[in-house]
Structures are given as C-alpha cells and as structure tokens.
Amino acid sequence: MIIARSFSHTPPWGALVHNLVWVALHVPIVTFLGLIIAYLLKYHVRGSTIIKAILFLGIVIPPAVGGLIIRFMFEADIGIVPILFSYVGVESLSKTWTLYPQTALLALILGSVWLWLGFSVTVFAAAMETIPRSHIEAAKVFGASTWQTFYRIVAPQLKPAITVVVVMTLLWDLKIFDIVYASTGGGPGGSTTVLALVMYNYFARALDYYRSAAVAVILTLVVIPFIVLIIRRERG
Amino acid sequence: MKKSFISRRAFKTLALNLVVWIFALAWMLPFIGLVAVSIQPYREVVVKGWVRVPDLSSLTLNNYIEALRNPLYDLATGYRNSVIVAFLSSLILVVAAALTAYAFANLDFRLKALLFATILFIMMVPQQLTVVPLFLLYRNLGLYNTFQGVILLHSAWGIAWVTFFLRNYLRFIPRSLVEAARVDGASEITIFYKIILPLSIPALIASFIMQFTWVWNDLFYALVFLASRDKQVITQKVVMLKGEFHIDWGLLTAGSIISMSTPLILYVVFNRYFMRGVAAWGVKR
Numbered sequence: 347m348i349i350a351r352s353f354s355h356t357p358p359w360g361a362l363v364h365n366l367v368w369v370a371l372h373v374p375i376v377t378f379l380g381l382i383i384a385y386l387l388k389y390h391v392r393g394s395t396i397i398k399a400i401l402f403l404g405i406v407i408p409p410a411v412g413g414l415i416i417r418f419m420f421e422a423d424i425g426i427v428p429i430l431f432s433y434v435g436v437e438s439l440s441k442t443w444t445l446y447p448q449t450a451l452l453a454l455i456l457g458s459v460w461l462w463l464g465f466s467v468t469v470f471a472a473a474m475e476t477i478p479r480s481h482i483e484a485a486k487v488f489g490a491s492t493w494q495t496f497y498r499i500v501a502p503q504l505k506p507a508i509t510v511v512v513v514m515t516l517l518w519d520l521k522i523f524d525i526v527y528a529s530t531g532g533g534p535g536g537s538t539t540v541l542a543l544v545m546y547n548y549f550a551r552a553l554d555y556y557r558s559a560a561v562a563v564i565l566t567l568v569v570i571p572f573i574v575l576i577i578r579r580e581r582g
Numbered sequence: 583m584k585k586s587f588i589s590r591r592a593f594k595t596l597a598l599n600l601v602v603w604i605f606a607l608a609w610m611l612p613f614i615g616l617v618a619v620s621i622q623p624y625r626e627v628v629v630k631g632w633v634r635v636p637d638l639s640s641l642t643l644n645n646y647i648e649a650l651r652n653p654l655y656d657l658a659t660g661y662r663n664s665v666i667v668a669f670l671s672s673l674i675l676v677v678a679a680a681l682t683a684y685a686f687a688n689l690d691f692r693l694k695a696l697l698f699a700t701i702l703f704i705m706m707v708p709q710q711l712t713v714v715p716l717f718l719l720y721r722n723l724g725l726y727n728t729f730q731g732v733i734l735l736h737s738a739w740g741i742a743w744v745t746f747f748l749r750n751y752l753r754f755i756p757r758s759l760v761e762a763a764r765v766d767g768a769s770e771i772t773i774f775y776k777i778i779l780p781l782s783i784p785a786l787i788a789s790f791i792m793q794f795t796w797v798w799n800d801l802f803y804a805l806v807f808l809a810s811r812d813k814q815v816i817t818q819k820v821v822m823l824k825g826e827f828h829i830d831w832g833l834l835t836a837g838s839i840i841s842m843s844t845p846l847i848l849y850v851v852f853n854r855y856f857m858r859g860v861a862a863w864g865v866k867r
Contacts, residue, residue: 383602390598397606402857403613406849407842408799410817414824414838419612424619424627424831426611460609465860472861492594507864514863521708524801528821542802545710549717549806559714566711573706577699580746 358544358561362568364451365540368519371455372462376515377508379459380466385496387467388474389482402468404461413528416457417444427453444530447537454538458525462518466511473507474500509579513572520569541565616835620645624832645836649823655833657840659812660819664844667729667804667815668797671736676790679741680782683748684774688760704742709802712739717806727809735807736797744789747859751785752778788855795845795856816841 383401387394404412419425420443432440443453477500485495523542526532532539532547542565548558618632621641650658685691686698716735717726725731755778763773779786801817808814820841823834849856 383605386598386602390595391602392599393603397602398857399853400606400609402860403846403849405860406795406845406856408801408817408820408845410799410801410821411838411842414820414834415612415616417824418616418619418831418835418838421829421831424615424632426615429631429633460612463609468857468860469864472864476865510863517706521710523710524817527801527805528824542708542710545713546802546805549713555714555718562708562710562714565708569706569708573703576706577702580702581695581699 357564358539358541360536361539361541361544362564364538365520365522365568367451368455368458368522368540369516371452372458372519373512373515375459376462376466377511380463380470380511381501381504381508382496383463384467384470384474385500387471390492394471398464398467398471402464405464405468407461409461409524410528412457412461413454413525416454416460416525417529419457419460420444420449420453427456444538445534447535450530450534450538454526454529457529458519458522461525462515466515469507469511470504473504477503506579510576513575516572517569517576520565520572541568616838619831620835620839622832624830627831645832646840649833649837649840655819655823655837656811657816657819657837660814660816661840663729663808663813664798664816667732667736668794670729671733671740671797672790672793674733675737675740675744675793676786678737679744679748679789680779680786681774682741682745683752684778686745686749687752687755688757688773688778689770701742701745705746709739713803713806720807726807727813729813732803732807735803736800739803740793740796744793747789747792747862748782748785750862751782755781784855788852788859791848791852791855792859795848798845 383397387397391397407415420427422428422440422442425442427443428440431437439449443449481499482495485499490498521542522540523546526538526540526543527546530538532543541561545558545561545565548554548561552558615632618636619627621643622632622636623640623642623644626637626640649655650661686694686701720726720731723731725734759777760773763777768776799817801821804815804818808818820834820837823830823837
C-alpha cells in the first residue's frame, strides 16, 4: 500500500488512492452480494424479514463503533477472522490484520462490507417488490433455472436500483471517516489514511486550517459528479 | 419420475435456505463475540478465548461499570450529553423541516427547482466541507465547545435530508385536499396545522427517530466542536477507550455495546421506519 505522510505538503494522493481502492473493492462486492441475497430472500428463503433485519444492523450502529468492531473482528486470538485462519492453518493471516500495512486496509474494506451490506440488500429487496411475481412464475413454467431467471428477468428490471446502490456506496466510501478514525487512526504507517482523515489531521493536529480546508474542497470535488447523478435522478 | 423431480427441487430449496441462514448467523458472529467478551473478565478471555460456553461463575458486569463510572472513561457523562444533543437537535429540526417540506410539496415559488437541487446537494456533500469556516465563526460567536453550537449545527445539517424525506411523504397527500381548503379561504398556516400536520404524524415520528439516531451516531462534528471532557458525547468517549498501545477488549466491547444500545433499541421498536427510509431509494418515485 502507498504510505501517505500526513503532514508532507504535497496533495494527499496516497489517501486518495486508498479511497479509490476502497471503492474498487467495496462497491462491486456490496452490489453483487446484495443482489444475490435480496433475490434469494425474495423467492427462495423463509424468514427473510429476520435475515434482512440482521443484515441491516450494520447501518443502525454508530460507524465509530462499527470501526471498533472491525478492529475486534480482525484481532489475533479474539477476532473471528484470525481465529478462522489459524484454525485452517494459514499462519500469515491469523495475526492482528490492522497492525500490518499489508493487511490493514483490506481488513477495513472487508469490515465495511459487513457494515454496509444491509443497505444494498434493503434497497434491492424493495426494488424487487415492484417486479410482479407472475414474471418469475412464468419463467419457471418455461423451465428457466434460478440463475437464468435472475439474470434474464430480475436483473434487467433492477437497473435503476443498481445505479442507486452503486452511487450511494461510492459516496459512502469516498466520505469515509469514522470507521478509519476509530479502528486504525490511519495507521500503521499511514497505510489506511483516507481523504477525510487527512482533512481532520490538518485541522485538529497540525492546526493548519488552510490546508485542512483545501483537502475538504478536494474531497468535495471528488464526490460532486456522483452527487449530480443522484440529483438528476431525483428531479427527473 | 415426476416425484423425484419434485423432491430434487425441495432439496435445492432446503439447501438454499440453509446456506442463507448460515450466512446470516455468521453475520451476527461479531456481535455475539462482542457480548461474550464484554461480560467476562478480560484476563479470562485472553487465556481461554470466547468461542465457548462461558463459565456462569465468572460472568460479570464489571466492564460496564468500569466504562460508565471510572472518571478516566466516564461514558455516563457522554451518554447524558448525547441524549441532550440528539434530542434537542432532532426536535428543532423536525419543526423546521416540516415547514420547509410543506412549502416544497404544496406551494409554487420562484427558483423552487434550484432550491430543491440545493437541498439534495447539501444532503450528500461531505461534512468536512463545512467545518473550517464554521469553526472560525463559532469561535468568534462563543459557540465553540458548547451544546448550543452543536445542537444548532446538527439541526441545520439535517434539515436537507429531512426536508427531502418529508416532502416525498407529503406529496402523497392529495393536493385537492389543500386546494379545497384554500378555496374555503383557509390560510397556509391553517392548512398546515389543521390538515397536513395531523396526516403526517407517522412521517414526523420517523424523521425524528432517524435524525436522533444520526446525531447519536455522529463522531465527526462532535470531534471538531466539542473539546472539553465534560461536553464530549458518547461516540468520542468510546473511541478514547482504545488505549494507544494496549487495548482492554473487555472495556472496549462493553463501551461499544453501551454506545450502540440506544440506536439498537430504537431500531427494534421502530424497525419499519428505518428500513423504509432506506428502501425508498430502491423504488422509483
């Protein structure tokens, strides 16, 4: 990972790269997993209300606490992920992920999937409510498999919802702050700094309000195209 | 032949159910671990781990008491401060946003489209953008490090999305209702109080609850605008439970549970409101 020195007076490229890596991994995982789960819940699984409520918990809790729980999940000996890997015998991944620059960012990104998946599942589930059940039944009568029904009938009708999930997740990733601040504080060695954190560090640690404001403006410029997308949709 | 086909299908459904349920339970594991670690002395967790049935004799609430009462951590004060800030800012906000939303739903005025786009923009712009000028302003006005300052800030910041949320709801109240009242000579204020407000109580409750949760969960504004220990809210206090080099996970898990208990209780009671607010994004309006 790229090391971002928080007080070097160059533009915060390192932090921006981390934001982009976050987007590149988080957006597709959340979108695809959300689609598949919402589809299974709607047509194939009992007790879908309870499962949706469980997945939604990540949206309800404070993101700062979410960050602490992510740290907890990846802590050697007491976190689920390292325990699992030590059980399987992969020693290199049974340590505390957030303490090593190679794994820290990945841990946060995977953890943020855990927190945010409820959003995409809920949005997709709501969008699927509007697809008439008869379409699905008809596909079944014609002998379409579960996968074919999903790919040919359901997914095309979900395009607007997919756009919303992708854009909202993107915005969430670019603006991310609490999770990083609470779990790693940008460390180790700057391997998890993000734009919002650079902004805060200039503000609160360096007391450099000019650079802090500049980073805030950069962050805003990065998100504006996506905000415009949503505005177009809501007004259209 | 036909029978075996049906049973194969039933088997597939069963397998799918099983997989999804295991997935959902795995999703719960971090929460289960959190609770398990928080109710045991951390010494024991270090030695034995928490993936086991805990000894009933060693269960304790000491971590909770320590986190709440120890003057070093003092979550009790943070909790109280969070209640004050979240409650008052939600109250102010809902009153103001209801009026704004009424205007957007029922009145025609100049620049309406532009103003609405502005509201959508403010809804999604990063919090970070507002901080530096506000900080300088607040310092001059004497609002820095005061509850009044943060309450005002939260009510102003939330007004965009609550207006958006309420306006989407108010649009479903038939406009003919409003127009009939206008024909009868009712003033806009009367229409608002006598017709619109009673009809939108569920939406008002929903926006209050969601705004309350949002403010409760916020860390960034609190970090910037509340500096002294007696003013800090719970999210700030919880993050500080994590020491620089050593983490007492007993303390930290207990603190996390205390901090998220309020939104979780609200979520359990008002489940529908929360999910609907998010689900609305999936349906074309």
